[in-house]
Amino acid sequence: GGGDDDDEGEEDGGGEGTGVVLDDAMRAVRRADKKSRRWSQQQLKKAMQLKDIKFFNKLMSNFGNEKQLGFACQAFALLPKARLQPSVYSVTNIVNACVRCGETQRAQEYFDLCPSLELFPNEVTYTALVKGYCQDGKLDKVLSILSEMNDREIHPNVRTYNTVLRGCVRNTALDVMRRVWTDLTQTPDVVPDQTSYEYRVKVLCQHFRLDEAWAALEEIKQARVTCTPPVYAALATACAMTGRDASKALSLAQRSINYVPGETYGSAERHSVDRGDQGWAEGGEQAHQFRYSNNLFNRLRDEEVAKECERVTEFLQSGKDNIAAALARAQGGPTASDRVVYSQTSGAELATLHPSSAAPLKKSKKHKKQKQQQQQ
Numbered sequence: 001g002g003g004d005d006d007d008e009g010e011e012d013g014g015g016e017g018t019g020v021v022l023d024d025a026m027r028a029v030r031r032a033d034k035k036s037r038r039w040s041q042q043q044l045k046k047a048m049q050l051k052d053i054k055f056f057n058k059l060m061s062n063f064g065n066e067k068q069l070g071f072a073c074q075a076f077a078l079l080p081k082a083r084l085q086p087s088v089y090s091v092t093n094i095v096n097a098c099v100r101c102g103e104t105q106r107a108q109e110y111f112d113l114c115p116s117l118e119l120f121p122n123e124v125t126y127t128a129l130v131k132g133y134c135q136d137g138k139l140d141k142v143l144s145i146l147s148e149m150n151d152r153e154i155h156p157n158v159r160t161y162n163t164v165l166r167g168c169v170r171n172t173a174l175d176v177m178r179r180v181w182t183d184l185t186q187t188p189d190v191v192p193d194q195t196s197y198e199y200r201v202k203v204l205c206q207h208f209r210l211d212e213a214w215a216a217l218e219e220i221k222q223a224r225v226t227c228t229p230p231v232y233a234a235l236a237t238a239c240a241m242t243g244r245d246a247s248k249a250l251s252l253a254q255r256s257i258n259y260v261p262g263e264t265y266g267s268a269e270r271h272s273v274d275r276g277d278q279g280w281a282e283g284g285e286q287a288h289q290f291r292y293s294n295n296l297f298n299r300l301r302d303e304e305v306a307k308e309c310e311r312v313t314e315f316l317q318s319g320k321d322n323i324a325a326a327l328a329r330a331q332g333g334p335t336a337s338d339r340v341v342y343s344q345t346s347g348a349e350l351a352t353l354h355p356s357s358a359a360p361l362k363k364s365k366k367h368k369k370q371k372q373q374q375q376q
Contacts, residue, residue, distance in 0.1 A: 040071045047075065051082045057089045064097025072097040076110070088119050096128040104132035123149070127160040134167025139176050142167060146183070156183075158190050165199035169206070177203040194228050201231045205238035210245070213238065229305040236312045243327045249312065 040063065047056050056075055063072035076094045079086050091110060098107035111129050114121050126149055133141045142164055149156055161184040168177040181200055184192055192200075197220045204213040213235055220227050232252040239249030316323070 036066070036068075040068060044071065044075060044078065048078060048082055051084060053079075053084050053087055053090070056082070056084065057087065057093055060090065060093040060097060064093060064100050067101050069097055069101040069103060086113075086117055086119065088114075088122055088125060091117070091119060091121065092125040092128055095125060096131075099128055099132035099135070102135070104129075104136050107132050121154075123154055123157050123160055126154065126156070127163055130160060130167075131163045134163060134170065137167075137171050139164075139167060139171060139173050143176065143179070146180075155187055155190070158184075158193055158196065161187075161190070162193070162195045162199065165196060165203075169199050169202045172203065172206045174203055174207045174209070192223070192225075194225050197223075197225060198228045198231050202234045205234040208238055208242050210235075210238055210242065229302055233305045233308045233312075236309055240312045240315055241327075243323070249316065252309075254309075254313065 043059055043062075047059055056079060060072045060075045063069070063075065072094055076086070076090065079090065091114060094110045095107045098104070098110065107129055111121065111125065113119075114125075126145060130142050130145055133139075133145070146156060146160075146164070161180060164180050165177060167173070168180065177200060181192075184190060184196065197216065201213050201216050204210075204216060217227065217231065217235070220231070232255055236249040236252045239245045239252075315326070
């Protein structure tokens with residue numbers, strides 16, 4: 001084929017043209033990866049020449065942010081060869097790098113080196129480890145770590161609590177959320193922020209505890225904390241799904257959609273300190289990059305909130321019959337269109353379709369099979 005055929009293939013998204021485009025893209029990715037690895041190797045050589053703990057710590061942090069765990073581990077392993085004693089910031093950064101790459105067990109192994117290195121992990125080190133176990137859904141382990149911190153008189157900060165609360169959202173853990181919230185409000189010099197309240201309301205809405213969620217909203221107002229869009233979205237969704245306060249949910253949905261995107265809110269979930277021996281410089285390129293990432297995160301979150309609330313708004317405006325039918329299905333009861341069928345069925349058959357509407361049946365194989373078919 002000639003040049004015209006290749007061009008046409010690319011426009012149509014098929015044929016040899018697409019293969020050429022994909023090959024070019026793969027080559028570009030490989031070139032970028034090779035360039036990144038070359039730069040990382042150069043930085044390790046530079047670190048061995050400088051023999052500066054701050055530079056090593058910054059390097060491990062950067063490798064962690066780029067999810068280059070191999071280079072981060074290599075940097076930590078080079079410290080003895082550079083005749084440098086690891087600091088608590090060294091351990092914190094390598095633990096955080098492991099967590100960011102989903103290697104919680106390896107993070108725990110580095111954390112466990114602290115006694116042999118005569119280091120005392122601080123609340124930032126613990127927070128990085130807590131984040132890993134939250135991502136893995138091991139909230140029992142998280143609670144044991146918080147207990148260990150208390151025994152060692154290391155007070156969690158608001159970022160630590162927010163990390164756990166976010167884990168509660170990910171794992172819909174109502175009881176853990178309540179326990180952690182109690183600890184948060186009773187910890188000296190720690191005050192819940194916007195992110196703390198947001199995660200609390202989200203968990204309450206996940207379990208349809210609307211009375212508590214509305215009470216939490218009042219607490220937010222009394223604390224003079226700006227309510228974040230995800231709070232309104234969670235309340236609107238829960239109200240719509242339970243059929244309670246539908247008009248208020250619609251108002252909240254509209255309020256959330258009209259929220260001005262790009263406003264910075266909440267605490268930044270950073271597991272590093274921009275000063276001291278950790279190797280971060282105040283201000284400069286790192287600070288600029290963080291502000292850019294934070295603003296991008298907020299903008300994307302606002303867009304997701306707007307989409308969610310638009311769905312709630314569309315549902316609430318779909319008409320009373322549609323809403324009633326949807327709520328009936330959500331609650332496991334018969335819908336209006338099902339009543340004709342139900343009127344011609346026996347009590348046993350009705351129980352098979354909706355077990356809550358008749359006396360319980362013995363869990364026979366036939367019953368289980370019918371129930372599975374109904375769910376499908």
